[in-house]
Amino acid sequence: MRNPKILVLEKDESLADQVRGVAAELRPRPEVVAVDRATGVEDAVNADGPFDVMIAGPSMSTKNGLSALQAIHDETPATSLVLAFAKRPDASLREIIRTGAMDLLQLPVADKSLHDAVERAVAMSRSQPTSSAGAPHHLAAPIAHLGTVFTVSSATGGCGKTFYATNLAYYLHQYTGKRTCIIDLDLQFGEVSTALRLRPRFTISDILSRDDIDEVNLADHIDEYVVTHDSGVTVLPAPKDPSDADRIHPADVQRVIEAARAKFDYVIVDTPAALTEIVLAAFDLSNQLYVMATLDLPSVRHMGVFLNTLEKLKISSDNVKLILNKAERDVGLDVAQVTRLFPQGFTSVLPYAKEVTKSVNVGTPVLAFAPTSEVSRRMAAGMSPLLPEASRGKALEAEGPTKRSLMARILRRTPSAATAIS
Ligand SMILES: Nc1ncnc2c1ncn2[C@@H]1O[C@H](COP(=O)(O)OP(=O)(O)O)[C@@H](O)[C@H]1O
Ligand SMILES: [Mg+2]
Incomplete structure (x- = not known):
């Protein structure tokens, strides 16, 4: 060559x-x-x-x-x-x-x-099929050292983005053992640390206000700013003060995501409910987007508008997955009606479940808190295709007849989870 x-x-x-x-x-x-x-x-x-x-x-x-x-x-x-x-x-x-x-x-x-x-x-x-050299090259595999970036978004608030992002991170880390980081880009009202009951010392604002920000490679320092949950998942939290959000620009966000994907195998980006430039900057570096809606008319309608906007922005729909959350019976809108509106289909339809609230109150992802609940089983089924072949067996085992072994492992974890809360 x-x-x-x-x-x-x-x-x-x-x-x-x-x-x-x-x-x-x-x-x-x-x-x-x-x-x-x-x-x-x-x-x-x-x-x-x-x-x-x-x-x-x-x-x-x-x-x-x-x-x-x-x-x-x-x-x-x-x-x-x-x-x-x-x-x-x-x-x-x-x-x-x-x-x-x-x-x-x-x-x-x-x-x-x-x-x-x-x-x-x-x-x-x-890695292009026909590169500028004119001959095909066979380097199409993703560049080895870069992690996979997932961004969870929605048009309307309260759809369960933070809920899904924390559980996705937990799931990927649990079954692959790989390094996983959640970046909270809901810069004003981010709640990832609250949902996981973490007490962060530093936030995304701190890493971006380093004096030597223009000289250093952020990837060498991102570890110093993340906080680790008891499950092993790490979090780069949103600023403590909502007014700090204004000082963070799309280019900053991209630097942080680039640093994270150089250092972590999985990067999960949580976002506010809007298509801001910050969110678009995250999309730009994402391998996979999740768009969430809840089972109510405004949320479903806005999901449609959101997806049309992505199309106009030339964001490939191949990498977009839809999640319908908080599905309940007898609310005047049923899942079949909504599914007809989105021919690409939903990766998961998750029920409204009390276990979710309980899990948030103890700072544990519901997949760990109530692994056999319907919400957990449905969520895990939608996530399992993301696992490398070698890890899939372990995840299936957890969903199948040997559920108890996972339960046992999680129960053994509980005392330290309790310490994280205090
Ligand atoms: N499937 C569900 N069942 C019950 N409560 C849920 C479910 N999904 C999310 N919630 C709750 O709804 C609220 C909003 O969810 P959250 O993840 O914070 O949404 P977002 O980040 O999109 O604003 C939270 O209190 C969360 O615990
Ligand atoms: Mg949120």
Whole structure:
């Protein structure tokens, strides 16, 4: 395979110089070509292309710059586009997404972060079915060191996002033993730590207010800011003060998620009930989205609007799963009616269950608190396809005739769960 090629598009040479510096450390060593304006790209491609990666600098962060990038990316879709901007561009997230960029770096960027981003972008470009090199490559598997990101969202409040996110994290960790972290992006009123009865020392605000934030690789420090639940699941909590939420921008959220997925095997993102730019920033880095609704007309209607919006934003519906929660009989709307409205179907339909309230009151996911309850069994059935083959047997065993062994294990856990509460 030939050496990768990187095109740097920026007025100022210093970005290309930094890219050359980090490229020297990569194997195979990429060749770096620089152009100072968008109109130079075509000549560069003809003379030196095709390129595996294009890195666009801050002079492209204007609306015009972004639409030029979109046009370039449409012409050369196999080239991974990375945006390296000094500040959040004065454009909507939608305009940024439309450029097709796979990564957004904030300048000044530490060499280590740039190195990782370039490495990832080269790998992504080479995993395309027909890469810019013209020959098919067989690197389609996800890049080994990145964890899987799940984001749980809904259009209306109280749908059970926090409930589902905490249980999903518990389930994945319980049956795979892999490192799992919940990021609470309900920045104003996040309740993951409350739902798990945790007393966090630090929150997402603390990691983002480090003095050396622009120099460090956050992945090396995220462990210092998470709090660990008795089950082994870790949580990066929402700010303690709701007014701190305003200081957190989409680019910050992406840095945190990137750091988390570099460090954890599973990252579960809990969100507020809205399609804010923060939530869209999380979607951008998610492998799987959950959209939740409860069994009532406003919630179901807004789920429809939410899904239409995702479609307009070109978020692939392949990665969206729907969950209907708090299903009850005789409420004037039945599950069959709702299912007809969403032909893609629901991954799980969960009943309204008292065990959920009880489990929240003791800070234990309902899957651990009442594993044999209907709500737990239904939830586990929807989650089991996420497990790697090797872990599935263990989970099935827990759902099947040997339920008691899981119960026994959980009961043995209870005393320490109680200490976590105190
Ligand atoms: N299936 C369920 N049965 C009973 N109560 C539920 C169920 N799902 C969620 N709840 C409760 O509903 C409330 C809202 O759930 P929560 O997860 O906080 O929603 P969101 O995060 O979407 O706002 C919580 O008190 C939670 O315990
Ligand atoms: Mg919530």
